[in-house]
Amino acid sequence: MSPRTIYASSGIFSIYGESMECRSAVLQLLQSLLAQKGDCDPVEKDSPIFTSGRLQSVDAIQVAVFLEQHYGVDFAAIGFDQDKIDTVDSICAVIEESQPAEK
Numbered sequence: 001m002s003p004r005t006i007y008a009s010s011g012i013f014s015i016y017g018e019s020m021e022c023r024s025a026v027l028q029l030l031q032s033l034l035a036q037k038g039d040c041d042p043v044e045k046d047s048p049i050f051t052s053g054r055l056q057s058v059d060a061i062q063v064a065v066f067l068e069q070h071y072g073v074d075f076a077a078i079g080f081d082q083d084k085i086d087t088v089d090s091i092c093a094v095i096e097e098s099q100p101a102e103k
Helices: 005-011 021-035 057-071 088-098
Strands: none
Touching: 021 057, 021 088, 057 088
């Protein structure tokens, strides 16, 4: 399954999804990117994906585009730092920090 299929077919990608949906969506995306490279090892929520070499910088761009399109993360405003998206937990933190504060 390609990332584009994930984007289009899954109902779990909402701009204001709950954190479990966020975690599930991020895991699904990362596992899909890894599977395209023949890496079927599990993705742990706190294991580095990019600094470990499992994914490359071109994959980080795909993750960033996914976050911008599906969660409204504005990397132009917050700055892109690959270390901020190196684990499932850190990706979910970026999403949460990018959401508008509830009044």
